[in-house]
Amino acid sequence: MSGVTVxxxxxxxxxxxxxxxxxLLYNRLVAxxxxxxxxxxxxxxxxxxxxxxxxxLVEVVKDYMAYEQETLTKVVEARNQAVAxxxxxxxxxxxxxxxxxxxxxxxxxxxxxxxELRSNQNAASLQEELSATENKIAFARQHYNxxxxxxxxxxxxxxxxxxASRFGFTKSVYFEVPEEAREPVKVDLR
Numbered sequence: 046m047s048g049v050t051v052x053x054x055x056x057x058x059x060x061x062x063x064x065x066x067x068x069l070l071y072n073r074l075v076a077x078x079x080x081x082x083x084x085x086x087x088x089x090x091x092x093x094x095x096x097x098x099x100x101x102l103v104e105v106v107k108d109y110m111a112y113e114q115e116t117l118t119k120v121v122e123a124r125n126q127a128v129a130x131x132x133x134x135x136x137x138x139x140x141x142x143x144x145x146x147x148x149x150x151x152x153x154x155x156x157x158x159x160x161e162l163r164s165n166q167n168a169a170s171l172q173e174e175l176s177a178t179e180n181k182i183a184f185a186r187q188h189y190n191x192x193x194x195x196x197x198x199x200x201x202x203x204x205x206x207x208x209a210s211r212f213g214f215t216k217s218v219y220f221e222v223p224e225e226a227r228e229p230v231k232v233d234l235r
Contacts, residue, residue, distance in 0.1 A: 070208040077196040081217045084189035085135065088220065091182045092127070092142055095175065099124045099149070102171040106152070109162035113155050116148075123148040135218050143222045149175065186220045193217035 103117055110117065123145040130141035153172065162168050197216045200209040208214075 066204070067208060070205045071212060074196070074199055074205060074209055074212070074214045077192070077199055078214060080192045081189070081196050084185065084192040087185040088182065088189050089131070091178055091185050092131075092138070095145075095178045095182065096124050096128055098171060098175055098178065099145075102152075102168070102175065105165065105168045105171060106156060106159075106162055109159045109165070109168070110155065113152075116152055116155055120145075120148045120152050135220075139218070139220050146179075146222070190219050193219055 099120065103121060107114075107117055123141070127138070127141040127145045130137040156162050156168070156172075193216075196214075199205045200214050200216055
C-alpha cells in the first residue's frame with residue numbers, strides 16, 4: 046500500500062468513524078431519555094392510584110375522626126394540589142406529592158388514636174392499599190432516579206455532552222422529597 050493510499054484512507058476514514066461514533070452516542074442518549082420517561086410514567090401510575098384511593102379513605106375515616114377535621118381537610122387539599130400539579134410539570138408534581146405524603150402520614154398517625162377506626166375493615170383495607178401503593182411509589186422513584194442519573198451523567202460527560210448539547214438533551218430532575226415533607230409528622234394527642 047502506498048503512502049498516498051494510506052493518507053486517503055485516513056482522510057476518508059476519520060470522518061466516517063466520527064460519524065459512526067456520533068450516531069452511537071445520539072442513540073444512547075435517546076435510549077436513556079426514553080428510559081427516564083418510562084420510569085416517570087411508572088411513578089405517575091402509582092401516584093394516580095394513590096390520589097384515587099384518598100377520597101375513599103377520607104370518606105371512611107371522617108365519621109370516626111370527627112375531631113380531626115383540620116387533618117382531613119389538609120389531606121384533601123394536599124390531594125387536590127397533587128392532582129393539579131401534574132399539569133405543571135415534574136418539579137411541581139414532586140413537591141406536591143411530598144406534601145401529600147406528609148399529610149397522609151399525619152392522618153395515619155392520628156388514626157392510631159381511634160380503636161373503632163382501626164377495627165373497621167374498610168379503613169384497614171384502604172390503609173393497606175395505600176401502604177402497598179407507597180411501597181410501589183418508593184420502588185418506582187428509585188428506578189426513576191437511577192434512570193435520571195444515567196441520563197444526567199451522559200449529558201455531562203465527554204464526548205456524549207457534545208451530542209447532548211447539539212441536539213437539546215437536558216438533565217432530568219430527581220424525585221426528591223421537599224424539605225418541608227422531611228420533617229417528622231407532629232401529632233398532638235391531648
